[in-house]
Amino acid sequence: MRLSVIGCGYLGAVHAAAMASIGHEVVGIDVDERKIASLAAGEAPFFEPGLSEILSEGIASGRLSFSTDFAAAAGAAVHFVGVGTPQVKGGYAADLTYVNAAVDALLPHLSEGDIVAGKSTVPVGTAASLAPRVSATGATLVWNPEFLREGFAVQDTVDPDRLVAGVPAGDEGERATQVLREVYHPSIAKGTPFIVTDYATAELVKVSANAFLATKISFINAMAEIAEVAGADVTMLADAIGHDARIGRRFLGAGIGFGGGCLPKDIRAFSARAEELGRGESVAFLREVDEINMRRRERAVQLVQDGLGGELFGKKVTVLGAAFKPYSDDIRDSPGLDVAVRLHGLGASVTLTDPEAIENARRQHPHLTYVADRDEALTGADAVILVTEWDEYRRELSPEHAASLTAGRVVVDGRNAFDPAAWRAAGWTYYGMGRP
Numbered sequence: 001m002r003l004s005v006i007g008c009g010y011l012g013a014v015h016a017a018a019m020a021s022i023g024h025e026v027v028g029i030d031v032d033e034r035k036i037a038s039l040a041a042g043e044a045p046f047f048e049p050g051l052s053e054i055l056s057e058g059i060a061s062g063r064l065s066f067s068t069d070f071a072a073a074a075g076a077a078v079h080f081v082g083v084g085t086p087q088v089k090g091g092y093a094a095d096l097t098y099v100n101a102a103v104d105a106l107l108p109h110l111s112e113g114d115i116v117a118g119k120s121t122v123p124v125g126t127a128a129s130l131a132p133r134v135s136a137t138g139a140t141l142v143w144n145p146e147f148l149r150e151g152f153a154v155q156d157t158v159d160p161d162r163l164v165a166g167v168p169a170g171d172e173g174e175r176a177t178q179v180l181r182e183v184y185h186p187s188i189a190k191g192t193p194f195i196v197t198d199y200a201t202a203e204l205v206k207v208s209a210n211a212f213l214a215t216k217i218s219f220i221n222a223m224a225e226i227a228e229v230a231g232a233d234v235t236m237l238a239d240a241i242g243h244d245a246r247i248g249r250r251f252l253g254a255g256i257g258f259g260g261g262c263l264p265k266d267i268r269a270f271s272a273r274a275e276e277l278g279r280g281e282s283v284a285f286l287r288e289v290d291e292i293n294m295r296r297r298e299r300a301v302q303l304v305q306d307g308l309g310g311e312l313f314g315k316k317v318t319v320l321g322a323a324f325k326p327y328s329d330d331i332r333d334s335p336g337l338d339v340a341v342r343l344h345g346l347g348a349s350v351t352l353t354d355p356e357a358i359e360n361a362r363r364q365h366p367h368l369t370y371v372a373d374r375d376e377a378l379t380g381a382d383a384v385i386l387v388t389e390w391d392e393y394r395r396e397l398s399p400e401h402a403a404s405l406t407a408g409r410v411v412v413d414g415r416n417a418f419d420p421a422a423w424r425a426a427g428w429t430y431y432g433m434g435r436p
């Protein structure tokens with residue numbers, strides 16, 4: 001099938017390349033000329049495992065191309081819209097400027113029977129408000145939210161755990177459903193659940209999934225806060241409650257909390273939309289979820305300060321990680337980077353290292369010191385804090401080796417990823433999150 005993908009960021013670039021990899025003919029369109037030039041040259045403009053490979057394969061096969069010209073979308077049967085929906089400045093709501101602009105730019109190039117498939121995460125009600133503009137061209141709007149995880153985006157796009165489509169009622173919706181079935185045929189044939197529903201449910205599935213995951217993380221972080229004053233160990237608590245199949249162990253890793261380009265802004269946008277709908281109280285707990293999350297960053301800073309005897313000024317602190325999670329170079333609302341900035345603000349001399357995210361972090365926070373080499377970054381540090389659990393820190397950094405490089409022996413494990421006994425045995429004063 002011929003497809004277009006509007007917006008070639010973390011979602012769209014992967015979607016375009018993944019759709020080409022399963023045999024479709026795809027054009028990716030974005031307003032960012034540099035991004036499009038890089039993608040057209042077969043170079044991923046960001047780090048995502050497996051993306052470079054399917055990008056160059058797609059381009060070499062002739063099935064994948066990129067353009068800044070919306071006219072390139074003409075002739076595609078399905079147009080996916082995956083532009084950004086960031087938090088508005090000065091508020092909690094989602095900024096729909098980019099979604100509106102992308103849809104408006106697409107309208108002149110639509111033909112009778114085309115499908116416009118929204119993939120961006122949007123407040124409930126967005127599809128219903130966009131639909132008349134799309135219908136006026138003879139095309140049909142569907143909402144097909146995306147659930148990919150950065151770091152596993154290629155795998156999640158090619159082989160998702162479910163597909164959700166919000167479609168209009170009647171024959172138009174049925175026809176659109178058939179077209180989407182064709183697009184996603186390889187995964188549907190493998191048994192991936194394909195849930196067809198109305199616009200509002202599809203939009204809510206996405207935001208409620210993110211609200212649930214954020215709540216689960218903040219739940220265990222709230223338990224970490226209690227464990228800290230009670231002298232308990234939250235990681236053991238998580239293991240123990242996680243054995244209950246109704247609870248499950250995943251997403252119960254206490255630490256410095258969640259971040260990234262999705263969870264924080266999505267729960268805020270959900271609260272804002274619920275308020276607009278007159279049901280703010282139904283998701284009032286999401287404010288608490290957000291606050292618990294932000295408090296863990298303060299706690300991590302506090303632990304570094306405690307470890308250094310209460311004084312951060314002039315102390316050398318090495319921060320291991322900058323990306324909001326491993327296997328990604330995404331630093332949007334990265335809790336680790338926030339911790340680094342706070343430490344710097346309190347007078348510490350902060351050195352950051354990360355296998356993939358240094359360039360992005362440097363662009364946003366040029367005043368911090370960045371060192372690509374892990375060991376060089378550790379050399380001479382008074383304290384070390386782990387904020388992103390990359391394998392090269394979690395698995396490959398031995399406490400003895402670290403001790404041979406640093407000046408001090410204070411380690412704050414912001415992800416509860418190290419073995420406290422091993423670090424203590426090597427002479428370190430170890431601080432975990434919610435662990436004695």
Ligand SMILES: NC(=O)c1ccc[n+]([C@@H]2O[C@H](COP(=O)([O-])OP(=O)(O)OC[C@H]3O[C@@H](n4cnc5c(N)ncnc54)[C@H](O)[C@@H]3O)[C@@H](O)[C@H]2O)c1
Nearest residue numbers: 007008009010011030031032083084085098101102120121
């Ligand atoms: N990143 C994820 O893991 C993920 C997962 C699921 C859903 N989402 C959702 O997908 C959407 C996109 O997220 P992202 O992480 O890819 O963001 P991103 O910032 O990486 O990419 C957005 C892209 O849209 C482009 N763009 C903006 N306005 C445009 C326009 N008018 N026309 C064409 N292109 C335009 C930007 O240049 C940018 O390349 C968001 O709604 C997000 O919540 C993201």
